[in-house]
Amino acid sequence: MSIKIITEKCTGCTLCVKTCPFGAITVVNKKAIIDLHKCNLCGACVPACKFKAILLEKPAAAAEKKDFSDHKGVWVFAEQKKGKVQSVSFELVGKARELADKLGTYVGAVLIGHNVDLGAQELVSAGADTVYVVDEPQLANFLDEAYSKVVIKLIRKYKPDIMLSGATIIGRSLMSRVAITVDCGLTADCTGLDIDPDRKILLQTRPAFGGNIMATIISPNHRPQMATVRHKVFNQPALDKHRKGKIVKETFTASDLSNRTTLLDVVEEVENLVNLAEADIIVSGGRALGNHENFKMLEELAQVLGAAVGASRAAVDSGWMPYSHQVGQTGRTVAPKLYIACGISGQIQHLVGMQSSKVIVAINKDPDAPIFKVATYGIVGDIFEIVPALTKKFKEVLHK
Amino acid sequence: MNIIVCIKQVPETTDVRINPETNTLIRDGVKSIINPFDMYAIEAGVRLKEKMGGKVIVITMGPPQAEAALREAISMGCDEAVLVSDRAFAGSDTWATSYTLSCAIRKAAKEFGGYDVVICGKQASDGDTAQVGPGISTHLDIPQVTYVKKIEEVKDNTVKVERMTEEGYDVISAPLPVLFTVVKEINEPRIPSLKGMMRAKSAKIAVWTAKDIDADPKDLGLSGSPTNVVRIFTPAHRTGGQMITGETGEIVAKVAGLLKEVITG
Numbered sequence: 157m158s159i160k161i162i163t164e165k166c167t168g169c170t171l172c173v174k175t176c177p178f179g180a181i182t183v184v185n186k187k188a189i190i191d192l193h194k195c196n197l198c199g200a201c202v203p204a205c206k207f208k209a210i211l212l213e214k215p216a217a218a219a220e221k222k223d224f225s226d227h228k229g230v231w232v233f234a235e236q237k238k239g240k241v242q243s244v245s246f247e248l249v250g251k252a253r254e255l256a257d258k259l260g261t262y263v264g265a266v267l268i269g270h271n272v273d274l275g276a277q278e279l280v281s282a283g284a285d286t287v288y289v290v291d292e293p294q295l296a297n298f299l300d301e302a303y304s305k306v307v308i309k310l311i312r313k314y315k316p317d318i319m320l321s322g323a324t325i326i327g328r329s330l331m332s333r334v335a336i337t338v339d340c341g342l343t344a345d346c347t348g349l350d351i352d353p354d355r356k357i358l359l360q361t362r363p364a365f366g367g368n369i370m371a372t373i374i375s376p377n378h379r380p381q382m383a384t385v386r387h388k389v390f391n392q393p394a395l396d397k398h399r400k401g402k403i404v405k406e407t408f409t410a411s412d413l414s415n416r417t418t419l420l421d422v423v424e425e426v427e428n429l430v431n432l433a434e435a436d437i438i439v440s441g442g443r444a445l446g447n448h449e450n451f452k453m454l455e456e457l458a459q460v461l462g463a464a465v466g467a468s469r470a471a472v473d474s475g476w477m478p479y480s481h482q483v484g485q486t487g488r489t490v491a492p493k494l495y496i497a498c499g500i501s502g503q504i505q506h507l508v509g510m511q512s513s514k515v516i517v518a519i520n521k522d523p524d525a526p527i528f529k530v531a532t533y534g535i536v537g538d539i540f541e542i543v544p545a546l547t548k549k550f551k552e553v554l555h556k
Numbered sequence: 557m558n559i560i561v562c563i564k565q566v567p568e569t570t571d572v573r574i575n576p577e578t579n580t581l582i583r584d585g586v587k588s589i590i591n592p593f594d595m596y597a598i599e600a601g602v603r604l605k606e607k608m609g610g611k612v613i614v615i616t617m618g619p620p621q622a623e624a625a626l627r628e629a630i631s632m633g634c635d636e637a638v639l640v641s642d643r644a645f646a647g648s649d650t651w652a653t654s655y656t657l658s659c660a661i662r663k664a665a666k667e668f669g670g671y672d673v674v675i676c677g678k679q680a681s682d683g684d685t686a687q688v689g690p691g692i693s694t695h696l697d698i699p700q701v702t703y704v705k706k707i708e709e710v711k712d713n714t715v716k717v718e719r720m721t722e723e724g725y726d727v728i729s730a731p732l733p734v735l736f737t738v739v740k741e742i743n744e745p746r747i748p749s750l751k752g753m754m755r756a757k758s759a760k761i762a763v764w765t766a767k768d769i770d771a772d773p774k775d776l777g778l779s780g781s782p783t784n785v786v787r788i789f790t791p792a793h794r795t796g797g798q799m800i801t802g803e804t805g806e807i808v809a810k811v812a813g814l815l816k817e818v819i820t821g
Contacts, residue, residue, distance in 0.1 A: 175788065177788055192643065192646070193619040193620065193621070194619070195646065196646060196647050197646050197647035197777075197778050198647070198784075198785040198788070199784075199785070199786075200785065200787075200788040237723070297726075300690075300699070300700055300701075300702070301699060304694075324722065325702065325703050325719075325720065325721055325722060328685075328686045328687065328690075328702070329686075329690050329700070329702040329703075331687075332650070332686070332687040332688075332689075332690035332691050332694070333690050333691075333693075333694045333700070335650075335651065335687070335691075335782075336651060336654065336655075336690075336691050336694040336695060337694060339651075339782070340651075340782055341649060341651060341781070341782030341783035342650065342651070342685075342687055342783075343783055344650075344683075344684065344685035344686065344687055345684060345685070359786075360783075364683075364788070369788055369789070369790060370788070370789050370790070371785050371787070371788050372785070372786050372787040372788075372789075373783050373784065373785055373786065374783070374784055374786050375782045375783045375784070376784070377782065378782040415699075416699035416730070416731055417699045417700075417701060417728050417729065417730040417731070417734070418728065418729045418730075419726055419727075419728055420716070420727040420728065420729055421726065421727035422721075422724075422726050422727075423718075423724045423725050423726070423727065424723045424724040425723070425724035425725070437819065461819060479739070479740060479741065485684060486679075486681065486684060493818055493821075494815065494818050494819065514818070515815070515818050517811065517815070528799070531797060532797040532798070533797060533798055533799075533800055533811060533814060533815075534797070534798070534799045534800065535799070535800050535807055535811070536799065536801070537804070537807065541804050542804055542807060542808065545804050545805070545807075545808045546808050546811065546812070548808075549808040549809065549811075549812045550812060550819075553812045553816055554816075554819065554820070
């Protein structure tokens with residue numbers, strides 16, 4: 157594997173410099189130079205060069221085509237808690253249906269837990285053709301190793317073409333283990349999934365470098381092609397109660413289900429629970445709030461609106477709000493019907509986490525703040541004046 | 557107790573800006589730092605050592621300049637530092653990265669007398685995958701607990717920890733050796749002491765190549781990576797809408813009118 161500039165062809169136009177996501181290319185004396193310590197051999201510069209001056213040589217093995225015709229089906233790991241299938245899993249079944257229809261194949265769902273019959277039925281209603289159910293008392297709660305072993309065995313038995321999971325705490329921990337063991341790639345936090353119409357492979361698009369750039373990733377020589385997706389990235393499919401599907405019960409031996417760690421207790425912190433992902437309205441605060449106490453002002457507005465309170469990374473990193481409130485690429489991805497951003501400048505890493513909201517209201521002192529570029533309604537002004545006034549106004553308007 | 561901490565050097569991304577004309581990253585003057593989540597891993601490792609005795613070995617995979625991250629880790633109390641660096645690692649995805657680090661951990665175990673705990677940050681701030689930690693434990697075939705927010709106690713070769721969940725936390729007991737990935741709730745990373753900084757300055761940093769860690773060349777770098785980037789593009793942003801202007805009273809009246817239906821609908 158190597159990359160080089162064909163000096164005779166290079167005109168020093170800097171197109172490649174602009175394309176390189178790693179900042180590895182510089183132009184010196186009108187010729188491009190690649191810093192091989194920074195270069196990741198991603199190949200983004202090759203098509204960007206209009207003069208065909210960049211040569212990327214891939215090893216023969218990567219070019220070799222394998223036959224994967226025995227791998228069929230788009231699978232979803234259906235995450236359950238207390239027997240209830242999580243909403244992200246339904247969103248993925250909806251997406252899997254779309255991908256499977258493009259490939260002319262079936263949608264499979266893997267449901268591991270205890271007393272999960274109802275969930276299996278719901279997965280069929282959401283679009284699954286086959287639900288593989290592993291129902292054992294000791295699998296009621298997530299266990300890293302036992303769940304991995306079950307998923308790995310099912311993958312080896314049924315050979316799915318694609319395997320999707322929510323990018324949740326469970327999904328990320330589980331799929332990482334599975335991908336290594338079955339020798340497959342895994343693309344985290346995809347925001348787009350599609351099928352390449354010619355090669356019939358999965359195109360996995362995700363934000364890279366804090367969301368500044370989107371990267372489309374493929375895994376052409378390994379099956380299944382695996383990806384995780386965050387909550388609310390895809391829409392909930394409509395449930396069709398009359399839809400028919402197969403429910404296949406799979407049994408495992410005790411050694412299959414062995415797990416070296418022991419789950420001693422499951423603690424729910426109900427009071428501190430911030431269900432940002434499920435909220436219809438979110439009032440969010442950023443750096444301009446200045447301290448923890450000022451978030452009370454947002455809480456008052458949130459209370460009037462029946463909203464949840466979010467925070468930007470700047471506010472969380474400053475210790476003003478707990479991490480569970482963070483909206484953005486390193487926090488929660490949200491898509492409420494109304495998002496009110498108060499004193500948030502709109503770093504791209506924040507925007508990627510909230511720009512799917514239906515209506516965005518931005519309040520900021522700086523008229524050039526990037527948040528205004530995504531706002532449905534923008535207000536240039538002082539949050540300490542406008543937010544309390546809004547709270548008062550909404551109290552009147554909503555008769556509270 | 558021997559503790560291995562894996563860290564990554566990342567660009568300080570909070571200040572990354574886009575050039576609006578070319579839509580590309582402005583990288584000039586972007587500093588390299590230790591991945592913020594790895595700071596908690598270092599602190600967790602050093603605190604475990606202070607309680608249990610033993611050594612903290614910090615490992616990073618990266619270019620030669622990643623040495624700076626290792627020196628900072630030493631200044632915080634790590635005892636040994638290893639830079640795993642080789643051109644053969646270029647283009648590694650999470651599969652190849654976790655394989656490479658697992659080979660390095662095996663070698664570190666031989667050099668420094670085994671290991672009991674491996675600690676990683678929950679994810680890196682540049683890649684955000686959270687896949688390398690669990691990838692390492694799978695390659696090493698040891699148990700894992702991800703998203704650890706508290707290490708409660710170490711007793712009779714087991715560790716009791718709290719793992720963060722979306723609803724609260726799980727209490728988990730794990731046998732040694734085990735791999736943890738840690739979240740920011742676990743601790744407050746210390747400021748390096750003067751003594752630590754002096755030690756970091758003169759500390760010897762081992763540099764290991766692909767050959768040194770006895771890695772299979774076909775599992776390294778681009779050829780060991782099942783995923784490839786095929787296209788890179790600038791995201792399409794939604795366009796801005798209407799600006800609401802006027803006195804505060806007018807603004808809130810207009811906004812309330814515009815939003816009433818959204819809120820009640």
